[in-house]
Amino acid sequence: MTWDVALILAIDGLANGAVYLLAGLGLVLIFSVTRVVFVPFGDVVAFAALSLAAFETGRTPATIGLVATLASLAVVVEVVSLVRAGELARIPRALVGWGLLPALPCLAAWAISGTAAPAVVRIVVAIALVVPITPLVARVALQPMADASVLVLLIASLALHFLLSGLGLLFFGPEGSRTGPLAEGALTLPGGFPLSAQVMLMIAAALVLSAMFYLLFERTVAGKALRATAVNRVGARLVGIRPARTALLAYTLAGLLAGLIGVLVAPVTTMYYDSGFLIGLKAFVAAIIGGLVSYPLTAVGALAVGAVESFASFWSGAFKDVIVFSLLIPVLMLRSFMARHDEEDAEEIDQ
Amino acid sequence: MSPRQLWLGALVLALAIAPQLLGNFAVSLLNDVGIGALVALGLVLLTGVGGATSFGQAAFVGISAYGTAWLTTAQGASPWLGLLFGLGLTALAALAIGMLTLRLGGHFLPLSTIAWGLSIALLFGNMDSLGRHTGLSNIPPLKLGGWSLADPRSMYYLIWLLLGLAFLFCRNLMASRPGRAIRGLRGGSTLLASVGADAFRVRLTLFVLAALLAGLAGWLYAHMNRFVSPSPFDVRASIEYLLMAVAGGLGQLTGALVGSALVLILKNGLQDVLPLLTQRGGQLEGVVFAILFIVLLQRARSGLMGYATRWWRRRFAAEAAQAVPVTSTAQPLPRRALPARGEAVLSVQGAVKRFGGLVAVNDVSFDVRAGEIVGLIGPNGAGKSTMFNLVTGTLPMTAGRVSFLGQDITGLPQQRIARLGLARTFQHVKLRPHMSLLDNVAMGAHARTGAGLLAAGLRLDRREEAQIMAVARQQLERIGLAGREHELAGSLPLGTQRILEIARALAADPVLLVLDEPAAGLRRKEKQALADLLRRLRDEGVTILIVEHDMDFVMKLVDRLVVMTFGSKLVEGVPAAVRADPQVQAAYLGSSVAVQAGGSS
Numbered sequence: 001m002t003w004d005v006a007l008i009l010a011i012d013g014l015a016n017g018a019v020y021l022l023a024g025l026g027l028v029l030i031f032s033v034t035r036v037v038f039v040p041f042g043d044v045v046a047f048a049a050l051s052l053a054a055f056e057t058g059r060t061p062a063t064i065g066l067v068a069t070l071a072s073l074a075v076v077v078e079v080v081s082l083v084r085a086g087e088l089a090r091i092p093r094a095l096v097g098w099g100l101l102p103a104l105p106c107l108a109a110w111a112i113s114g115t116a117a118p119a120v121v122r123i124v125v126a127i128a129l130v131v132p133i134t135p136l137v138a139r140v141a142l143q144p145m146a147d148a149s150v151l152v153l154l155i156a157s158l159a160l161h162f163l164l165s166g167l168g169l170l171f172f173g174p175e176g177s178r179t180g181p182l183a184e185g186a187l188t189l190p191g192g193f194p195l196s197a198q199v200m201l202m203i204a205a206a207l208v209l210s211a212m213f214y215l216l217f218e219r220t221v222a223g224k225a226l227r228a229t230a231v232n233r234v235g236a237r238l239v240g241i242r243p244a245r246t247a248l249l250a251y252t253l254a255g256l257l258a259g260l261i262g263v264l265v266a267p268v269t270t271m272y273y274d275s276g277f278l279i280g281l282k283a284f285v286a287a288i289i290g291g292l293v294s295y296p297l298t299a300v301g302a303l304a305v306g307a308v309e310s311f312a313s314f315w316s317g318a319f320k321d322v323i324v325f326s327l328l329i330p331v332l333m334l335r336s337f338m339a340r341h342d343e344e345d346a347e348e349i350d351q
Numbered sequence: 352m353s354p355r356q357l358w359l360g361a362l363v364l365a366l367a368i369a370p371q372l373l374g375n376f377a378v379s380l381l382n383d384v385g386i387g388a389l390v391a392l393g394l395v396l397l398t399g400v401g402g403a404t405s406f407g408q409a410a411f412v413g414i415s416a417y418g419t420a421w422l423t424t425a426q427g428a429s430p431w432l433g434l435l436f437g438l439g440l441t442a443l444a445a446l447a448i449g450m451l452t453l454r455l456g457g458h459f460l461p462l463s464t465i466a467w468g469l470s471i472a473l474l475f476g477n478m479d480s481l482g483r484h485t486g487l488s489n490i491p492p493l494k495l496g497g498w499s500l501a502d503p504r505s506m507y508y509l510i511w512l513l514l515g516l517a518f519l520f521c522r523n524l525m526a527s528r529p530g531r532a533i534r535g536l537r538g539g540s541t542l543l544a545s546v547g548a549d550a551f552r553v554r555l556t557l558f559v560l561a562a563l564l565a566g567l568a569g570w571l572y573a574h575m576n577r578f579v580s581p582s583p584f585d586v587r588a589s590i591e592y593l594l595m596a597v598a599g600g601l602g603q604l605t606g607a608l609v610g611s612a613l614v615l616i617l618k619n620g621l622q623d624v625l626p627l628l629t630q631r632g633g634q635l636e637g638v639v640f641a642i643l644f645i646v647l648l649q650r651a652r653s654g655l656m657g658y659a660t661r662w663w664r665r666r667f668a669a670e671a672a673q674a675v676p677v678t679s680t681a682q683p684l685p686r687r688a689l690p691a692r693g694e695a696v697l698s699v700q701g702a703v704k705r706f707g708g709l710v711a712v713n714d715v716s717f718d719v720r721a722g723e724i725v726g727l728i729g730p731n732g733a734g735k736s737t738m739f740n741l742v743t744g745t746l747p748m749t750a751g752r753v754s755f756l757g758q759d760i761t762g763l764p765q766q767r768i769a770r771l772g773l774a775r776t777f778q779h780v781k782l783r784p785h786m787s788l789l790d791n792v793a794m795g796a797h798a799r800t801g802a803g804l805l806a807a808g809l810r811l812d813r814r815e816e817a818q819i820m821a822v823a824r825q826q827l828e829r830i831g832l833a834g835r836e837h838e839l840a841g842s843l844p845l846g847t848q849r850i851l852e853i854a855r856a857l858a859a860d861p862v863l864l865v866l867d868e869p870a871a872g873l874r875r876k877e878k879q880a881l882a883d884l885l886r887r888l889r890d891e892g893v894t895i896l897i898v899e900h901d902m903d904f905v906m907k908l909v910d911r912l913v914v915m916t917f918g919s920k921l922v923e924g925v926p927a928a929v930r931a932d933p934q935v936q937a938a939y940l941g942s943s944v945a946v947q948a949g950g951s952s
Contacts, residue, residue, distance in 0.1 A: 037462070141645045148648070150458040151404055155597075156648045158406065158465075158590055163641030169634045281469070288462065318477035325473070328466035329451055336455040 007193060009310045015199040015268075016282075017306025018206035022261050023283030024290070024298040025213055026254035031292040032230035033250040035150050036142055039157045041258055042280025043164040044133050048262025049271040050168075051109070052126040053177035060113040062171035063129050064106045069167075070136040071102040077140050098139065102132035123182075127259030134255035135248055137164065143244065161277065168273035176275070179266040202264050209260065210299065217295075226250060230293070278321065282309065285328050291335050301331075366511055370504045379503050380619060382575060385510040387611035389517055389568035391595040392604065393561030396521060398593070399601030401557045402537040403453070404461040407468025408592050411562040413475055413584025415441045415569030420487040420579045421480065430493050434570050441566030442559055444471075449558040454551060468586045476581040486580030493574045506575050513571070514608075517564060520808035521604055527807030527816060531794045533557050535783055541745060542781040544765035545774070546859060547798025556804055587637075594644050600654030602785075609655050617643075681817035684799050687772055687860050689892045690756065692722035696863050696894045697742065697773075702751035704737050711737040713918040714751070719863065724885060724895040726905040726926075729915035730939055735898045736778065738915065739867050742896070743775050744768040756862060770798045774861035776852040778868045784841025788832060788851060791840045793823040795858030826854040830884060846877035850884065863894045870901045882908050906930065914938070 023041060030038040047063050054061035078094040105128035112125055141160050145152065183197035217223040228236040229246040237243060261279070262271075269275065282305050289301025308327060312320040370378050390408055398404045418440040419433030428436075452463040476484050492501035493509070500506050524530045532553045535543050540550030573579050582588075591614065599610020618636065625635045651658070690696060697719040704712040712734045719725045729735050740746040742753060744765040752761050760768050769775075774795070782791050796819045802812035827833055830850050840851060849869055856864055866885075870878050878901070885895055885908060899905045905912070905926075912929045914921040916938040922929060929935055 037458070141649075144649045151461055152648055152652065154458060154461060155404070155590075155593065156645055158586075159594075159641045159644040159648070162587060162590065162637050163645070166634060166636075166638035166641060170638065281465075285466075288459075319473075322470045322473045322477070325466045325470045329463055332455055332459045332463045332466070333451065336457075336459045 004193075005314065009314055010307065011193075011195060011199060013307035013310030014303070015202050015306070016309055017303035018202045019261055019265055019279065020283045020286045020305050021206045021299050021302035022209055022257050022264075023279060024286040024302045025210065025295060026257040027280075027283055027287040028290060028292055028295060028298050029226070029250050029257075030254050031287070033226055034138075034142070034146070034153075034247045036138075036153045036157055037150075037284070037292070038134075038254065039154075039161040039280060039284075040137065040164045041134075041254065041283070042276030042278065043161060043168060043274075044130050044255060044258035044276065045262040045265070045279055046168060046271050046273060046276030047133065047172075048126055048130040048259040049179070049266035049275075050172050050177060050262075050273065051129050052122060052263055052266050053179050053271070055109075055113060055117070055122040055126060056179050057177070058114050061109055061126070061129065063133075064109050066167055066171050067102055067106050067129065067132055067136070070133060070140065071099055074098040074102075074136045074139045077144075098136070102136060105129045105132065119180075119182075123263050127256065127263060130259045130262065131252060131255040133164075134258065135251040138247070138251045143247070146243070146247070161280075165274045165277065172273045174272070176270040176272040178270045181267045182263070198267060202268075205260065205264055209257070210295075213295065222249060282324055285324060285331065288328060288335065289331050291338075363515075370507050375503060378507055380615065382503055382507055382510050384608075384612045384615050385507075385514045386568045386571050386575070387592065387595055387615055388514055388608040389571070390565045390592045391599065391607035391611050392514075392517060392521060393564035394592055394596040395599075395601055395604055395607045396533070396564075397557055397561040398596060399603075399606070400525070400536075401533055401554060403554060403558065404593070405464045405468075405558075405561070406461060406586060406589050406593065407464040407471070408561070408565050409584045409586070409588035410468045410471035411441050411445060411565035412569035412572065412588075413471065413579075413581070414444050415566035416573040416579045416584070417475060417481055417487070417569075419570050420490050420573045423491050424487055424489060425480070430491060430570075430574050433573075437570045437573075438563055438566045441562050441569070445559045445562030446555070449555045453554050453558060464589075465586060468589050472581055472585040475584060482580075484581060486578060488578045490573050490577040490579070492577060500574075501577075503575070506571075510571055510575075513567060517567070518604060518608075523810050524804065524808045525604070527812055528793075528797060528800050528802045528819060529553070529556070529804045529807050531786075531790055532797060534786055534790070535794055538781050538783050541765070542777075544745075545743075545769055545777075545781075546794050546796075546855070547766050547769040549764075549766050560804065590644075591640070594640065594647075596654075597644070597652070598647055598654055600656030600658075600660070602653060603656040603660055606654050606656040613655065614640075681814070681821045684796065684818045684822055684860070687862060689862060690721040692720075692892075694721045695719070696721050696756060697896065698754045699738075699742065700752045700754075702738065702741055702753065703749045704734075704741055704746065705749045710918050712741060715915065715918075715920045717913045717920065717923060719894060719896050721862075721894050722889065722892060723910040724889050724897060724908060726909035726912045727896065727898045727915065728900075728902070728905055728912060729921070732917075733915040733938075734918040735915055736867065737918075739775075739865065739898050743773065743865060766798075769859065772860070772862035773865060774856035774859045774863070775865040776849070776856055776867055776869060778871065780845065780848045780852055782840040782848055782851060782855075784839060786840060787837045788827060788840055788843075789820065789823050789836040791851060792826050792854045792858050793819050795826070795855035796822050796860075798859060822858050822860075826857045829857065830854045831880075846873045846881075849873065850877075850881060853884070857888070857893075861893065863896060864888065866895065866897045866899075868899055869897065870899060870904045878904050 023045065026041055027038055030036055047066070051061040051063045075095060075098045078098050079091055082088065082090050082094055105125065108125050109129050112121060137160060142153065142156060145156065181198055183201045186194040186196045187200065188194055217227055225236070225241045225246050226249060228239070228241055229243055233243055236246070265271070265279070283302065286301035286305045287298050289304065290298030305324060309320055309324050312323040369381065373381070390412055394405065394408055415437035418437040419430060422428045422433045422436045423430050448467055452460060455463055475481055481487060492499055494500065498505070500509060525534070532543060532548045536550060536554060536557070543550040543553060595610035595614045596607060597610070598613050599608065600606030618640070621636050621639055695718050700716050702712055702715045703710070715738060727735050727738060737746065741748050744760065744763055748761060752759060754760060755768065755771055755773060758771065760771065800815050800819055802815050806812045824833070824836065827836060830853060832847070832851065832854070840848065843851065853864070853866070853869070869881060873881065882904065889895060897905065897909065909926060911924065912926055913923045914929055914935050921934055921938060922932050
């Protein structure tokens with residue numbers, strides 16, 4: 001390998017790393033607040049990319065049907081639980097929150113599909129369209145067992161991934177698509193290396209969004225509530241933070257991140273209904289480097305995963321994923337070695 | 352004949368004549384059910400009993416299937432050699448993966464199974480010698496003598512025979528010495544170490560056993576379908592096996608069979624019904640399964656057999672209660688030679704324990720001599736529990752020495768110390784609530800016996816098992832719980848649970864019994880009974896070290912007291928002397944009280 005190749009691979013790794021960083025932030029956000037390892041995160045990424053591609057080819061994105069289905073399910077679940085609890089007065093609010101709110105981006109998507117709406121509008125609507133998916137599936141599938149062990153939640157979350165990718169196949173079909181570039185042109189680095197605007201955009205997006213994340217957590221009440229819930233659920237509850245509410249916020253923010261990632265990767269890779277899984281898993285490796293709780297370490301992990309993947313693909317394209325996932329085992333060993341576990345709460349699924 | 356045996360007989364008969372009555376399709380389906388049940392059986396053991404979840408079980412099925420496929424196609428070897436090769440590969444892979452990952456704690460272990468589950472499945476799809484994504488075909492059928500098993504009907508008998516044997520093996524295993532250790536895994540490694548078992552080794556053995564069951568299934572799969580490709584061995588397939596185990600019930604071995612049947616029959620039903628509803632029926636199948644799994648996790652985590660067992664217990668509880676009276680003719684297990692009264696049993700010299708900057712135990716020395724009860728007391732935060740953990744080897748010592756029966760045990764792992772004859776109980780009771788009293792106590796005898804997994808599965812351990820049971824019964828009798836052997840430990844009140852822990856410790860035939868706050872949470876009557884029991888044990892020659900809060904209880908019981916405060920030893924002596932000591936009074940009541948008391952007298 002020459003230095004030229006190494007530099008190209010490094011830049012490639014940086015671009016990949018930027019994507020994993022954003023996805024990793026989403027995973028850590030959800031895990032720290034809800035203890036759910038949110039495996040379906042990648043599926044939402046794919047749905048965003050496919051929605052944008054649908055707009056570009058003048059079709060109505062199938063995501064509308066998906067969101068509508070999930071929203072109606074969530075409304076049913078919410079109404080049933082309210083009726084059971086005897087809180088009939090809260091039903092109208094639930095209808096608005098779980099039914100009407102997710103319907104708004106659907107309406108917008110329906111309105112602009114087939115029209116020559118400007119690219120920015122398409123992108124914004126594509127993102128807005130997938131944002132409700134995460135909170136909706138979480139409400140329907142995960143919230144009823146929010147108090148279960150991490151392990152049960154993990155199994156449920158894996159099942160949820162298969163549910164979403166199955167729905168993805170059903171709604172989007174097996175065809176892949178790729179969107180037009182978000183940014184044209186390239187910058188020539190000293191030494192004659194081209195750095196494409198798309199890559200710069202990805203890296204910039206990762207930087208800006210990480211900074212916004214930091215500000216959100218450090219400077220806003222909502223962010224502090226999220227942090228408090230992450231540190232100690234019971235304690236947060238005692239000072240009046242509602243876990244269901246913070247969980248909803250975490251899922252929504254993660255959905256937003258997933259949408260952004262989808263739009264960012266859509267021009268550089270051909271996305272299929274199940275392409276997100278691998279993105280999610282690699283981000284997940286990064287998140288585990290951060291112990292599923294630390295944002296800065298997750299960022300470091302994401303860049304490492306991106307670099308390993310990029311260099312591994314140079315040596316063996318077929319085995320790059322094997323290498324990345326096998327990397328997880330030493331990482332887990334290190335983490336487990338560093339973390340002290342409480343022996344007392346052995347996981348019990350069936351009790 | 353009990354209703355249970357009747358049911359079992361009917362089931363075996365039905366399975367034996369099934370291929371004669373059913374069509375080809377149904378027989379193939381039953382073959383799949385059998386193979387699925389083998390994998391699920393491993394998962395029930397690993398996840399349900401051992402508490403370690405695997406999202407990669409299908410990868411082990413794949414290793415064996417690809418192993419035999421490669422050997423029989425590329426090398427032209429016999430499928431029976433393929434069985435050995437496949438199982439050998441699986442065992443090696445499981446051993447390597449297990450050694451790397453089974454020390455992982457909490458949710459890190461299941462996460463790591465996703466990692467290797469994915470990696471192995473990806474390897475199958477990317478290796479040229481394994482045919483990449485097209486897989487390997489033309490795998491030869493099995494031959495038994497001159498008789499070919501290419502026909503699904505003849506394969507059926509082989510699969511179900513092996514499944515039946517596997518069930519029998521696992522059932523035997525569960526009611527044995529290694530089985531009890533496996534069932535104890537969920538109680539944490541400290542519990543196992545306290546009876547002299549190494550939790551990591553137990554977990555590793557269990558992991559390899561579960562992988563071998565999957566490997567057996569893989570071998571059957573390869574020679575039944577005579578074609579292998581990567582997709583039946585990926586993480587999705589692993590999840591399906593896990594679904595089988597959860598749907599059937601992780602608590603019971605039969606859950607594996609029931610779950611496999613449930614899932615595969617449903618899957619087939621869906622494949623018939625869904626295309627009628629929509630053109631994309633095949634795609635909906637996964638969706639329906641995922642929904643089913645989530646609903647199952649939300650509503651019925653104990654699975655179908657969990658319900659069935661509860662119903663069965665309600666219905667036949669009366670019969671189970673009147674268990675057969677046991678007349679044991681077993682030779683008693685050899686006993687340890689107890690040291691002569693007054694000889695030093697435990698000697699702690701200059702023990703120091705620091706947690707970062709905090710010195711929890713600071714230069715504490717004391718001796719415990721054979722045949723006495725020594726109390727270790729002190730106000731809250733005095734370092735008693737830390738001292739306890741240093742003596743039992745639960746925590747490593749920063750400096751100092753501990754010797755037990757003249758042997759230096761500083762730095763030895765807990766289970767080694769336990770094996771030397773130091774038995775302990777726990778401040779927070781560590782019993783297995785879903786095991787019977789008898790099984791819980793029998794766990795204590797782990798270190799005195801040696802039956803391994805294979806011997807237990809093949810029932811070669813019966814003589815030793817009878818000895819263990821005799822010891823366990825004897826200990827239950829000793830603490831006054833005779834006749835209640837088959838009740839579940841979880842149903843006992845706390846006081847009785849504490850005494851049961853003592854029985855478990857006694858089953859190890861200890862030289863020294865170390866009790867961590869045995870009187871905590873006990874009522875007055877129970878405390879009296881406990882004190883009587885401990886005195887009786889002392890008279891029988893057992894030495895006892897007791898860490899306790901309850902002054903009244905300790906003062907009346909012990910021969911000697913060691914008082915700690917702020918991590919250091921304050922005084923040591925007989926109860927009356929300690930009670931009169933102004934330093935002790937100051938430590939417990941504050942210095943002003945002690946000074947006043949001293950001044951007025």
